[in-house]
Protein backbone atom coordinates (compact mmCIF):
# COMPACT_ATOMS: atom_id res chain seq x y z
CA UNK A 1 0.00 0.00 0.00
CA UNK A 2 1.50 3.27 -1.09
CA UNK A 3 0.51 6.54 0.39
CA UNK A 4 2.76 7.57 3.27
CA UNK A 5 1.74 8.03 6.82
CA UNK A 6 -0.71 10.89 6.75
CA UNK A 7 -4.25 10.04 7.62
CA UNK A 8 -7.35 11.96 6.90
CA UNK A 9 -10.99 11.30 7.59
CA UNK A 10 -13.57 13.06 5.56
CA UNK A 11 -15.28 14.84 8.39
CA UNK A 12 -12.12 16.49 9.60
CA UNK A 13 -11.93 20.15 8.84
CA UNK A 14 -8.55 20.13 7.28
CA UNK A 15 -6.51 17.44 5.63
CA UNK A 16 -2.78 17.13 6.45
CA UNK A 17 -0.57 19.26 4.22
CA UNK A 18 0.93 16.45 2.17
CA UNK A 19 -2.47 14.94 1.47
CA UNK A 20 -3.89 18.32 0.58
CA UNK A 21 -1.18 18.84 -1.97
CA UNK A 22 -1.78 15.43 -3.45
CA UNK A 23 -5.50 16.08 -3.60
CA UNK A 24 -5.04 19.41 -5.27
CA UNK A 25 -2.85 17.90 -7.96
CA UNK A 26 -5.24 15.01 -8.48
CA UNK A 27 -8.21 17.30 -8.81
CA UNK A 28 -6.34 19.68 -11.10
CA UNK A 29 -5.33 16.75 -13.31
CA UNK A 30 -8.89 15.50 -13.37
CA UNK A 31 -10.32 18.88 -14.34
CA UNK A 32 -7.72 19.26 -17.05
CA UNK A 33 -8.50 15.80 -18.38
CA UNK A 34 -12.21 16.62 -18.39
CA UNK A 35 -11.56 19.80 -20.36
CA UNK A 36 -9.45 17.92 -22.90
CA UNK A 37 -12.14 15.26 -23.28
CA UNK A 38 -14.86 17.92 -23.69
CA UNK A 39 -12.97 19.70 -26.45
CA UNK A 40 -11.92 16.47 -28.15
CA UNK A 41 -15.41 14.98 -28.17
CA UNK A 42 -17.01 18.21 -29.34
CA UNK A 43 -14.46 18.51 -32.13
CA UNK A 44 -14.68 14.89 -33.24
CA UNK A 45 -18.39 15.09 -34.02
CA UNK A 46 -19.04 14.71 -37.69
CA UNK A 47 -20.23 17.79 -39.51
CA UNK A 48 -23.85 18.64 -38.91
CA UNK A 49 -26.25 18.40 -41.83
CA UNK A 50 -27.46 21.53 -43.54
CA UNK A 51 -31.12 22.32 -43.18
CA UNK A 52 -32.97 25.00 -41.29
CA UNK A 53 -35.98 24.87 -39.01
CA UNK A 54 -37.18 28.40 -38.36
CA UNK A 55 -38.25 27.45 -34.89
CA UNK A 56 -40.52 30.09 -33.39
CA UNK A 57 -40.96 32.03 -36.63
CA UNK A 58 -44.47 31.86 -38.08
CA UNK A 59 -45.07 33.06 -41.65
CA UNK A 60 -48.09 33.36 -43.94
CA UNK A 61 -48.36 31.15 -46.99
CA UNK A 62 -50.83 30.99 -49.86
CA UNK A 63 -51.23 28.34 -52.50
CA UNK A 64 -53.18 25.38 -53.72
CA UNK A 65 -53.53 22.29 -51.54
CA UNK A 66 -52.97 18.78 -52.77
CA UNK A 67 -54.08 16.16 -50.29
CA UNK A 68 -52.49 13.12 -51.91
CA UNK A 69 -50.28 11.30 -51.46
CA UNK A 70 -49.16 13.62 -48.70
CA UNK A 71 -50.37 17.14 -48.05
CA UNK A 72 -48.65 19.63 -50.33
CA UNK A 73 -48.98 23.32 -50.91
CA UNK A 74 -48.38 24.44 -54.49
CA UNK A 75 -46.92 27.88 -54.21
CA UNK A 76 -46.40 30.28 -57.07
CA UNK A 77 -43.03 31.85 -56.83
CA UNK A 78 -43.13 34.86 -59.10
CA UNK A 79 -39.54 35.86 -58.51
CA UNK A 80 -38.28 32.46 -59.51
CA UNK A 81 -39.70 32.35 -63.01
CA UNK A 82 -40.38 28.64 -62.69
CA UNK A 83 -42.67 26.88 -65.13
CA UNK A 84 -44.43 25.18 -62.24
CA UNK A 85 -45.36 26.27 -58.75
CA UNK A 86 -43.05 25.02 -55.99
CA UNK A 87 -44.30 22.16 -53.91
CA UNK A 88 -44.03 22.64 -50.19
CA UNK A 89 -44.59 19.55 -48.07
CA UNK A 90 -47.04 20.23 -45.26
CA UNK A 91 -46.74 18.64 -41.83
CA UNK A 92 -48.33 19.29 -38.46
CA UNK A 93 -46.62 19.99 -35.16
CA UNK A 94 -44.67 17.23 -33.46
CA UNK A 95 -44.46 13.89 -35.19
CA UNK A 96 -47.70 14.20 -37.13
CA UNK A 97 -48.69 14.58 -40.74
CA UNK A 98 -50.90 17.49 -41.78
CA UNK A 99 -53.62 15.30 -43.29
CA UNK A 100 -56.13 16.46 -40.73
CA UNK A 101 -55.34 20.12 -41.37
CA UNK A 102 -56.10 19.99 -45.09
CA UNK A 103 -58.79 17.31 -45.16
CA UNK A 104 -61.42 18.07 -47.78
CA UNK A 105 -59.45 20.91 -49.34
CA UNK A 106 -57.87 19.04 -52.21
CA UNK A 107 -57.35 21.38 -55.14
CA UNK A 108 -58.48 24.49 -53.30
CA UNK A 109 -56.61 27.71 -52.89
CA UNK A 110 -55.85 28.37 -49.25
CA UNK A 111 -54.10 30.66 -46.86
CA UNK A 112 -52.21 29.18 -43.92
CA UNK A 113 -49.70 30.03 -41.32
CA UNK A 114 -46.68 27.97 -40.47
CA UNK A 115 -42.99 27.59 -39.84
CA UNK A 116 -40.49 26.98 -42.61
CA UNK A 117 -38.23 23.96 -42.75
CA UNK A 118 -35.89 23.85 -45.68
CA UNK A 119 -32.82 22.11 -46.95
CA UNK A 120 -31.12 22.51 -50.28
CA UNK A 121 -34.15 23.40 -52.36
CA UNK A 122 -36.62 21.18 -50.52
CA UNK A 123 -39.18 23.12 -48.55
CA UNK A 124 -41.65 22.10 -45.91
CA UNK A 125 -44.08 24.00 -43.74
CA UNK A 126 -45.10 23.00 -40.24
CA UNK A 127 -48.68 24.19 -40.31
CA UNK A 128 -50.10 26.05 -37.32
CA UNK A 129 -53.07 23.95 -36.22
CA UNK A 130 -56.36 25.32 -37.52
CA UNK A 131 -54.74 28.07 -39.60
CA UNK A 132 -55.67 26.67 -43.02
CA UNK A 133 -58.42 28.78 -44.63
CA UNK A 134 -59.82 28.28 -48.12
CA UNK A 135 -59.77 31.50 -50.13
CA UNK A 136 -61.39 30.38 -53.38
CA UNK A 137 -63.06 27.43 -54.97
CA UNK A 138 -60.99 26.48 -57.95
CA UNK A 139 -57.30 26.10 -58.42
CA UNK A 140 -55.82 29.16 -60.05
CA UNK A 141 -54.06 27.02 -62.56
CA UNK A 142 -54.38 23.26 -62.88
CA UNK A 143 -51.13 21.62 -61.88
CA UNK A 144 -49.25 20.01 -64.71
CA UNK A 145 -49.29 16.22 -64.87
CA UNK A 146 -46.42 14.17 -63.65
CA UNK A 147 -43.50 13.46 -65.91
CA UNK A 148 -42.67 9.75 -65.99
CA UNK A 149 -38.92 9.24 -65.61
CA UNK A 150 -39.16 5.48 -65.89
CA UNK A 151 -38.34 2.61 -63.56
CA UNK A 152 -35.12 3.10 -61.65
CA UNK A 153 -33.25 1.17 -59.00
CA UNK A 154 -32.02 3.44 -56.23
CA UNK A 155 -29.91 2.95 -53.15
CA UNK A 156 -30.21 5.11 -50.08
CA UNK A 157 -31.83 5.54 -46.71
CA UNK A 158 -35.49 6.06 -45.87
CA UNK A 159 -35.83 9.11 -43.63
CA UNK A 160 -38.72 11.07 -42.21
CA UNK A 161 -38.79 14.24 -44.22
CA UNK A 162 -39.51 16.57 -41.34
CA UNK A 163 -36.52 15.81 -39.15
CA UNK A 164 -34.30 15.27 -42.14
CA UNK A 165 -35.03 18.61 -43.74
CA UNK A 166 -33.86 20.45 -40.67
CA UNK A 167 -35.77 19.86 -37.46
CA UNK A 168 -33.18 17.48 -36.06
CA UNK A 169 -29.53 16.95 -36.63
CA UNK A 170 -28.73 14.29 -37.23
CA UNK A 171 -32.13 13.52 -38.74
CA UNK A 172 -31.04 10.17 -40.08
CA UNK A 173 -28.95 7.15 -39.17
CA UNK A 174 -29.31 4.78 -36.28
CA UNK A 175 -29.41 7.22 -33.37
CA UNK A 176 -32.36 8.87 -35.05
CA UNK A 177 -34.11 5.69 -36.14
CA UNK A 178 -36.62 5.56 -33.31
CA UNK A 179 -37.67 9.12 -33.95
CA UNK A 180 -37.89 8.62 -37.70
CA UNK A 181 -40.01 5.53 -37.22
CA UNK A 182 -42.32 7.40 -34.92
CA UNK A 183 -42.58 10.32 -37.35
CA UNK A 184 -43.39 8.09 -40.28
CA UNK A 185 -45.93 6.23 -38.18
CA UNK A 186 -47.47 9.57 -37.37
CA UNK A 187 -47.91 10.50 -41.02
CA UNK A 188 -44.77 12.50 -41.83
CA UNK A 189 -43.97 11.91 -45.53
CA UNK A 190 -41.28 9.23 -45.95
CA UNK A 191 -38.46 10.16 -48.25
CA UNK A 192 -35.68 8.13 -49.83
CA UNK A 193 -32.37 9.96 -49.62
CA UNK A 194 -30.06 8.98 -52.46
CA UNK A 195 -26.48 10.11 -52.84
CA UNK A 196 -25.81 11.16 -56.41
CA UNK A 197 -22.08 11.40 -55.94
CA UNK A 198 -19.73 14.09 -54.69
CA UNK A 199 -21.80 14.74 -51.62
CA UNK A 200 -24.98 15.68 -53.52
CA UNK A 201 -28.28 14.13 -52.60
CA UNK A 202 -31.66 13.66 -54.22
CA UNK A 203 -34.83 13.02 -52.33
CA UNK A 204 -37.77 10.91 -53.44
CA UNK A 205 -41.15 10.95 -51.79
CA UNK A 206 -42.23 7.32 -51.37
CA UNK A 207 -45.71 6.10 -52.34
CA UNK A 208 -47.18 2.80 -53.39
CA UNK A 209 -47.64 1.92 -57.01
CA UNK A 210 -51.01 3.60 -57.10
CA UNK A 211 -49.65 6.79 -55.59
CA UNK A 212 -51.05 5.98 -52.14
CA UNK A 213 -49.57 6.34 -48.67
CA UNK A 214 -47.26 3.51 -47.54
CA UNK A 215 -45.91 4.85 -44.27
CA UNK A 216 -46.99 1.84 -42.25
CA UNK A 217 -45.36 -0.62 -44.57
CA UNK A 218 -41.92 0.99 -44.20
CA UNK A 219 -41.53 0.90 -40.44
CA UNK A 220 -38.90 -1.86 -40.35
CA UNK A 221 -36.87 -0.33 -43.15
CA UNK A 222 -36.17 3.13 -41.82
CA UNK A 223 -32.65 4.45 -41.28
CA UNK A 224 -30.93 1.43 -42.75
CA UNK A 225 -29.29 1.17 -46.17
CA UNK A 226 -31.82 -0.07 -48.71
CA UNK A 227 -32.18 -0.68 -52.41
CA UNK A 228 -35.52 0.13 -53.99
CA UNK A 229 -36.74 -0.28 -57.54
CA UNK A 230 -39.71 1.79 -58.66
CA UNK A 231 -41.18 4.28 -61.07
CA UNK A 232 -39.88 7.82 -60.73
CA UNK A 233 -42.31 10.65 -61.39
CA UNK A 234 -41.51 14.31 -61.41
CA UNK A 235 -44.24 16.79 -60.64
CA UNK A 236 -42.84 20.27 -60.60
CA UNK A 237 -39.88 20.27 -58.25
CA UNK A 238 -41.03 17.15 -56.41
CA UNK A 239 -39.68 13.67 -57.14
CA UNK A 240 -41.93 10.76 -56.30
CA UNK A 241 -40.87 7.12 -56.24
CA UNK A 242 -43.74 4.67 -56.63
CA UNK A 243 -42.77 1.34 -55.14
CA UNK A 244 -43.93 -2.05 -54.03
CA UNK A 245 -42.68 -2.05 -50.44
CA UNK A 246 -42.30 -5.82 -50.40
CA UNK A 247 -39.47 -5.53 -52.92
CA UNK A 248 -37.30 -3.23 -50.81
CA UNK A 249 -33.96 -4.87 -50.17
CA UNK A 250 -31.94 -4.14 -47.08
CA UNK A 251 -28.25 -3.75 -47.75
CA UNK A 252 -26.92 -4.02 -44.21
CA UNK A 253 -26.01 -7.14 -42.24
CA UNK A 254 -29.66 -7.92 -41.60
CA UNK A 255 -30.44 -8.14 -45.29
CA UNK A 256 -31.41 -11.77 -44.92
CA UNK A 257 -33.69 -11.34 -41.96
CA UNK A 258 -36.05 -8.71 -43.24
CA UNK B 259 -24.36 10.93 5.95
CA UNK B 260 -22.67 9.59 9.01
CA UNK B 261 -23.48 11.46 12.15
CA UNK B 262 -21.03 13.03 14.50
CA UNK B 263 -20.88 12.87 18.21
CA UNK B 264 -18.68 15.38 19.87
CA UNK B 265 -15.82 16.09 17.61
CA UNK B 266 -14.89 12.71 16.31
CA UNK B 267 -17.00 9.70 16.92
CA UNK B 268 -18.92 8.65 13.89
CA UNK B 269 -21.38 5.91 13.26
CA UNK B 270 -24.86 5.39 11.92
CA UNK B 271 -27.10 8.16 13.17
CA UNK B 272 -28.79 10.22 10.64
CA UNK B 273 -28.66 13.65 12.06
CA UNK B 274 -27.58 16.15 9.51
CA UNK B 275 -23.87 16.52 9.35
CA UNK B 276 -22.56 20.00 9.17
CA UNK B 277 -21.33 20.84 5.74
CA UNK B 278 -17.75 21.19 6.67
CA UNK B 279 -15.25 23.00 4.58
CA UNK B 280 -13.87 19.88 2.89
CA UNK B 281 -17.28 18.85 1.77
CA UNK B 282 -18.13 22.26 0.43
CA UNK B 283 -14.86 22.41 -1.47
CA UNK B 284 -15.54 18.93 -2.83
CA UNK B 285 -19.01 19.83 -4.05
CA UNK B 286 -18.03 23.20 -5.45
CA UNK B 287 -15.16 21.61 -7.34
CA UNK B 288 -17.52 18.97 -8.68
CA UNK B 289 -20.05 21.58 -9.74
CA UNK B 290 -17.40 23.74 -11.38
CA UNK B 291 -16.00 20.71 -13.20
CA UNK B 292 -19.39 19.64 -14.51
CA UNK B 293 -20.50 23.11 -15.56
CA UNK B 294 -17.11 23.77 -17.14
CA UNK B 295 -17.29 20.53 -19.09
CA UNK B 296 -20.80 21.22 -20.38
CA UNK B 297 -19.95 24.78 -21.36
CA UNK B 298 -16.79 23.71 -23.15
CA UNK B 299 -18.54 20.95 -25.06
CA UNK B 300 -21.46 23.08 -26.16
CA UNK B 301 -19.25 26.09 -26.85
CA UNK B 302 -16.65 24.28 -28.89
CA UNK B 303 -19.35 22.27 -30.67
CA UNK B 304 -21.30 25.37 -31.64
CA UNK B 305 -18.15 27.17 -32.72
CA UNK B 306 -16.87 24.35 -34.93
CA UNK B 307 -20.26 23.45 -36.39
CA UNK B 308 -22.44 26.53 -36.75
CA UNK B 309 -25.15 24.31 -38.26
CA UNK B 310 -25.43 22.21 -35.12
CA UNK B 311 -28.75 22.22 -33.31
CA UNK B 312 -28.51 23.20 -29.67
CA UNK B 313 -30.67 20.24 -28.55
CA UNK B 314 -28.19 17.81 -30.03
CA UNK B 315 -25.26 19.59 -28.40
CA UNK B 316 -27.02 19.52 -25.05
CA UNK B 317 -27.92 15.85 -25.34
CA UNK B 318 -24.36 14.99 -26.26
CA UNK B 319 -22.76 17.26 -23.67
CA UNK B 320 -24.78 15.76 -20.81
CA UNK B 321 -24.41 12.20 -22.06
CA UNK B 322 -20.65 12.39 -22.44
CA UNK B 323 -20.29 14.23 -19.13
CA UNK B 324 -22.19 11.45 -17.39
CA UNK B 325 -20.06 8.77 -18.98
CA UNK B 326 -16.86 10.57 -18.08
CA UNK B 327 -18.00 11.03 -14.50
CA UNK B 328 -18.89 7.35 -14.31
CA UNK B 329 -15.31 6.52 -15.23
CA UNK B 330 -14.14 8.74 -12.38
CA UNK B 331 -16.56 7.14 -9.94
CA UNK B 332 -15.45 3.65 -10.93
CA UNK B 333 -11.77 4.58 -10.72
CA UNK B 334 -11.75 5.96 -7.18
CA UNK B 335 -12.27 2.62 -5.45
CA UNK B 336 -9.39 0.72 -7.04
CA UNK B 337 -7.14 3.79 -6.97
CA UNK B 338 -7.74 4.21 -3.27
CA UNK B 339 -6.83 0.58 -2.75
CA UNK B 340 -3.61 1.07 -4.69
CA UNK B 341 -2.65 4.37 -3.07
CA UNK B 342 -4.45 5.52 0.01
CA UNK B 343 -3.87 9.16 -0.76
CA UNK B 344 -6.89 8.82 -3.07
CA UNK B 345 -9.08 7.95 -0.09
CA UNK B 346 -10.40 11.46 0.52
CA UNK B 347 -11.99 11.32 -2.93
CA UNK B 348 -13.85 8.24 -1.79
CA UNK B 349 -15.35 9.96 1.19
CA UNK B 350 -17.94 11.89 -0.78
CA UNK B 351 -18.14 9.55 -3.72
CA UNK B 352 -21.91 9.41 -3.34
CA UNK B 353 -22.07 13.07 -4.33
CA UNK B 354 -20.46 12.07 -7.60
CA UNK B 355 -23.08 9.36 -7.94
CA UNK B 356 -25.94 11.79 -7.47
CA UNK B 357 -24.37 14.25 -9.94
CA UNK B 358 -23.95 11.38 -12.38
CA UNK B 359 -27.63 10.52 -12.13
CA UNK B 360 -28.68 14.12 -12.70
CA UNK B 361 -26.50 14.35 -15.81
CA UNK B 362 -27.93 11.09 -17.09
CA UNK B 363 -31.44 12.26 -16.34
CA UNK B 364 -31.02 15.45 -18.35
CA UNK B 365 -29.50 13.48 -21.22
CA UNK B 366 -32.24 10.88 -21.15
CA UNK B 367 -35.03 13.35 -20.51
CA UNK B 368 -33.98 15.58 -23.36
CA UNK B 369 -33.57 12.61 -25.68
CA UNK B 370 -37.00 11.26 -24.82
CA UNK B 371 -38.53 14.69 -25.35
CA UNK B 372 -36.85 15.09 -28.68
CA UNK B 373 -37.01 11.60 -30.12
CA UNK B 374 -40.08 10.12 -28.53
CA UNK B 375 -42.49 12.84 -27.45
CA UNK B 376 -45.24 14.41 -29.56
CA UNK B 377 -45.79 11.22 -31.48
CA UNK B 378 -48.54 8.69 -31.84
CA UNK B 379 -47.04 6.39 -29.19
CA UNK B 380 -46.51 6.94 -25.48
CA UNK B 381 -42.92 8.20 -25.23
CA UNK B 382 -41.72 5.60 -22.74
CA UNK B 383 -43.31 2.80 -24.71
CA UNK B 384 -41.64 4.26 -27.75
CA UNK B 385 -38.22 4.12 -26.07
CA UNK B 386 -38.72 0.44 -25.47
CA UNK B 387 -40.16 -0.52 -28.82
CA UNK B 388 -39.38 1.80 -31.64
CA UNK B 389 -35.73 1.59 -32.41
CA UNK B 390 -34.26 -1.35 -34.13
CA UNK B 391 -34.65 -5.05 -33.85
CA UNK B 392 -33.17 -7.60 -31.52
CA UNK B 393 -32.18 -9.91 -34.34
CA UNK B 394 -28.97 -8.25 -35.47
CA UNK B 395 -26.02 -6.83 -33.61
CA UNK B 396 -25.63 -3.41 -35.20
CA UNK B 397 -29.39 -2.97 -35.23
CA UNK B 398 -29.86 -3.76 -31.56
CA UNK B 399 -31.98 -1.15 -29.85
CA UNK B 400 -29.70 1.04 -27.77
CA UNK B 401 -32.13 3.36 -26.10
CA UNK B 402 -33.67 0.77 -23.74
CA UNK B 403 -30.11 0.03 -22.55
CA UNK B 404 -29.62 3.65 -21.62
CA UNK B 405 -32.97 3.72 -19.86
CA UNK B 406 -32.07 0.63 -17.84
CA UNK B 407 -28.76 2.19 -16.81
CA UNK B 408 -30.56 5.36 -15.79
CA UNK B 409 -32.94 3.32 -13.66
CA UNK B 410 -29.98 1.74 -11.86
CA UNK B 411 -28.33 5.12 -11.33
CA UNK B 412 -31.61 6.38 -9.93
CA UNK B 413 -31.85 3.51 -7.46
CA UNK B 414 -28.31 4.15 -6.33
CA UNK B 415 -28.72 7.90 -6.03
CA UNK B 416 -32.00 7.48 -4.16
CA UNK B 417 -30.51 5.03 -1.68
CA UNK B 418 -27.14 6.72 -1.28
CA UNK B 419 -28.04 8.12 2.13
CA UNK B 420 -26.82 6.13 5.12
CA UNK B 421 -30.43 5.80 6.19
CA UNK B 422 -30.88 3.29 3.41
CA UNK B 423 -27.57 1.63 4.10
CA UNK B 424 -28.76 0.85 7.62
CA UNK B 425 -32.30 -0.09 6.66
CA UNK B 426 -31.51 -2.25 3.68
CA UNK B 427 -28.66 -3.85 5.66
CA UNK B 428 -25.10 -3.49 4.36
CA UNK B 429 -25.02 -6.68 2.24
CA UNK B 430 -28.20 -5.75 0.36
CA UNK B 431 -27.07 -2.15 -0.03
CA UNK B 432 -23.65 -3.21 -1.19
CA UNK B 433 -25.21 -5.59 -3.70
CA UNK B 434 -27.49 -2.87 -4.95
CA UNK B 435 -24.57 -0.54 -5.41
CA UNK B 436 -22.52 -3.17 -7.20
CA UNK B 437 -25.13 -2.75 -9.94
CA UNK B 438 -23.10 0.28 -10.97
CA UNK B 439 -20.98 -2.15 -12.96
CA UNK B 440 -24.08 -3.39 -14.75
CA UNK B 441 -24.98 0.21 -15.49
CA UNK B 442 -21.50 0.81 -16.85
CA UNK B 443 -21.74 -2.21 -19.13
CA UNK B 444 -25.16 -1.10 -20.35
CA UNK B 445 -23.84 2.38 -21.09
CA UNK B 446 -20.85 1.12 -23.03
CA UNK B 447 -23.30 -0.84 -25.17
CA UNK B 448 -25.68 2.14 -25.33
CA UNK B 449 -22.92 4.28 -26.79
CA UNK B 450 -21.42 1.58 -28.98
CA UNK B 451 -24.73 0.52 -30.51
CA UNK B 452 -26.10 4.03 -30.61
CA UNK B 453 -24.24 7.17 -31.43
CA UNK B 454 -21.09 5.36 -32.55
CA UNK B 455 -23.12 3.74 -35.34
CA UNK B 456 -23.43 7.21 -36.85
CA UNK B 457 -20.42 9.06 -35.47
CA UNK B 458 -17.75 6.92 -37.00
CA UNK B 459 -14.56 8.80 -36.22
CA UNK B 460 -12.16 6.09 -35.06
CA UNK B 461 -10.97 8.21 -32.15
CA UNK B 462 -14.45 8.23 -30.64
CA UNK B 463 -14.63 4.45 -30.56
CA UNK B 464 -11.01 4.46 -29.43
CA UNK B 465 -11.76 6.68 -26.45
CA UNK B 466 -14.64 4.45 -25.38
CA UNK B 467 -12.41 1.39 -25.66
CA UNK B 468 -9.62 3.15 -23.78
CA UNK B 469 -11.97 4.05 -20.94
CA UNK B 470 -13.21 0.48 -20.76
CA UNK B 471 -9.68 -0.92 -20.77
CA UNK B 472 -8.65 1.50 -18.00
CA UNK B 473 -11.55 0.50 -15.78
CA UNK B 474 -10.90 -3.21 -16.28
CA UNK B 475 -7.16 -2.81 -15.78
CA UNK B 476 -7.22 -0.90 -12.49
CA UNK B 477 -9.79 -3.29 -11.09
CA UNK B 478 -7.63 -6.26 -12.03
CA UNK B 479 -4.48 -4.68 -10.59
CA UNK B 480 -6.16 -3.66 -7.36
CA UNK B 481 -7.76 -7.09 -7.13
CA UNK B 482 -4.42 -8.80 -7.67
CA UNK B 483 -2.83 -6.74 -4.89
CA UNK B 484 -5.66 -7.62 -2.60
CA UNK B 485 -5.41 -11.31 -3.39
CA UNK B 486 -1.71 -11.22 -2.64
CA UNK B 487 -2.52 -9.68 0.74
CA UNK B 488 -5.12 -12.36 1.24
CA UNK B 489 -2.67 -15.17 0.96
CA UNK B 490 -3.32 -17.33 3.98
CA UNK B 491 -0.87 -16.70 6.75
CA UNK B 492 1.48 -19.69 7.10
CA UNK B 493 2.57 -18.92 10.68
CA UNK B 494 3.35 -21.65 13.15
CA UNK B 495 0.31 -22.94 14.99
CA UNK B 496 0.71 -23.25 18.74
CA UNK B 497 -0.86 -26.06 20.76
CA UNK B 498 -3.68 -23.83 21.97
CA UNK B 499 -4.68 -23.05 18.38
CA UNK B 500 -3.13 -19.57 18.28
CA UNK B 501 -1.29 -18.76 15.06
CA UNK B 502 1.83 -16.70 14.79
CA UNK B 503 0.78 -13.58 12.89
CA UNK B 504 3.69 -11.15 12.97
CA UNK B 505 6.27 -9.46 15.16
CA UNK B 506 5.45 -6.57 17.41
CA UNK B 507 7.95 -4.47 15.48
CA UNK B 508 5.96 -5.06 12.26
CA UNK B 509 3.17 -2.86 13.54
CA UNK B 510 3.54 0.88 13.79
CA UNK B 511 2.10 2.60 16.84
CA UNK B 512 -1.62 3.42 16.43
CA UNK B 513 -1.65 1.40 13.23
CA UNK B 514 -2.47 -2.13 12.26
CA UNK B 515 -1.19 -5.03 10.29
CA UNK B 516 -3.68 -7.01 8.26
CA UNK B 517 -3.33 -10.78 8.15
CA UNK B 518 -5.49 -13.44 6.64
CA UNK B 519 -6.44 -16.37 8.84
CA UNK B 520 -9.01 -19.07 8.02
CA UNK B 521 -10.04 -17.02 5.03
CA UNK B 522 -10.79 -13.93 7.09
CA UNK B 523 -8.94 -10.65 7.15
CA UNK B 524 -7.91 -9.63 10.62
CA UNK B 525 -6.55 -6.23 11.63
CA UNK B 526 -4.02 -6.38 14.48
CA UNK B 527 -3.66 -2.99 16.11
CA UNK B 528 -0.87 -1.71 18.34
CA UNK B 529 -1.66 1.21 20.60
CA UNK B 530 -0.69 2.50 24.02
CA UNK B 531 1.45 -0.54 24.76
CA UNK B 532 -1.31 -2.96 23.86
CA UNK B 533 -2.20 -5.28 21.00
CA UNK B 534 -5.79 -6.03 19.90
CA UNK B 535 -7.21 -7.80 16.88
CA UNK B 536 -10.56 -7.23 15.17
CA UNK B 537 -12.16 -8.15 11.89
CA UNK B 538 -10.79 -5.98 9.11
CA UNK B 539 -14.25 -5.33 7.69
CA UNK B 540 -15.98 -2.08 8.62
CA UNK B 541 -19.70 -2.39 9.28
CA UNK B 542 -20.43 0.70 7.27
CA UNK B 543 -19.37 -0.22 3.76
CA UNK B 544 -16.78 -2.92 4.29
CA UNK B 545 -13.95 -0.41 4.51
CA UNK B 546 -10.55 -1.87 5.50
CA UNK B 547 -10.24 -1.09 9.20
CA UNK B 548 -6.64 -2.26 9.23
CA UNK B 549 -5.76 0.63 6.96
CA UNK B 550 -7.22 3.04 9.45
CA UNK B 551 -5.61 4.17 12.66
CA UNK B 552 -6.32 4.67 16.30
CA UNK B 553 -7.72 8.10 16.97
CA UNK B 554 -8.81 9.08 20.48
CA UNK B 555 -8.44 5.47 21.52
CA UNK B 556 -10.74 4.19 18.77
CA UNK B 557 -10.02 2.30 15.59
CA UNK B 558 -11.05 4.75 12.89
CA UNK B 559 -12.09 3.50 9.48
CA UNK B 560 -10.14 5.16 6.67
CA UNK B 561 -13.13 5.34 4.40
CA UNK B 562 -15.75 7.32 6.26
CA UNK B 563 -14.44 7.43 9.79
CA UNK B 564 -16.68 4.97 11.66
CA UNK B 565 -15.06 4.17 15.00
CA UNK B 566 -14.67 1.02 17.10
CA UNK B 567 -13.17 0.29 20.49
CA UNK B 568 -10.20 -2.01 19.77
CA UNK B 569 -10.82 -4.15 22.86
CA UNK B 570 -14.44 -5.10 22.15
CA UNK B 571 -14.98 -4.06 18.54
CA UNK B 572 -17.98 -1.94 19.50
CA UNK B 573 -18.68 1.61 18.42
CA UNK B 574 -18.77 3.98 21.34
CA UNK B 575 -22.33 4.67 22.56
CA UNK B 576 -24.83 5.73 21.40
CA UNK B 577 -23.80 3.90 18.26
CA UNK B 578 -24.47 0.23 17.90
CA UNK B 579 -22.17 -1.11 15.20
CA UNK B 580 -19.65 -3.70 16.24
CA UNK B 581 -17.16 -5.96 14.55
CA UNK B 582 -15.93 -9.43 15.56
CA UNK B 583 -12.87 -9.53 17.80
CA UNK B 584 -10.02 -12.03 18.02
CA UNK B 585 -8.02 -13.29 20.96
CA UNK B 586 -4.37 -12.30 20.94
CA UNK B 587 -1.33 -13.19 23.03
CA UNK B 588 2.34 -12.42 22.92
CA UNK B 589 5.28 -14.78 22.92
CA UNK B 590 8.35 -12.62 23.23
CA UNK B 591 7.99 -10.22 20.35
CA UNK B 592 5.82 -12.58 18.38
CA UNK B 593 2.14 -11.76 18.09
CA UNK B 594 -0.19 -14.75 18.07
CA UNK B 595 -3.82 -14.55 17.09
CA UNK B 596 -6.55 -17.12 17.51
CA UNK B 597 -8.26 -17.56 14.13
CA UNK B 598 -11.67 -18.15 15.64
CA UNK B 599 -13.68 -14.90 15.67
CA UNK B 600 -15.52 -13.83 18.80
CA UNK B 601 -19.04 -12.57 18.37
CA UNK B 602 -19.11 -8.87 17.37
CA UNK B 603 -18.74 -6.70 20.41
CA UNK B 604 -17.16 -9.42 22.59
CA UNK B 605 -14.54 -7.94 24.87
CA UNK B 606 -11.11 -9.52 24.51
CA UNK B 607 -8.26 -8.53 26.79
CA UNK B 608 -5.57 -6.78 24.81
CA UNK B 609 -2.12 -8.30 25.02
CA UNK B 610 0.10 -5.98 27.00
CA UNK B 611 3.54 -5.18 25.66
CA UNK B 612 6.32 -5.61 28.23
CA UNK B 613 8.67 -2.79 27.48
CA UNK B 614 6.97 0.45 26.62
CA UNK B 615 8.06 1.77 23.30
Ligand code: FES
Pocket residue numbers: 540541542543544545546559560561562563564
Ligand atom coordinates in the same frame (compact mmCIF):
# COMPACT_ATOMS: atom_id res chain seq x y z
S1 FES C 1 -16.66 4.13 7.59
FE1 FES C 1 -17.50 3.72 5.68
S2 FES C 1 -16.60 1.85 5.31
FE2 FES C 1 -15.86 2.26 7.22
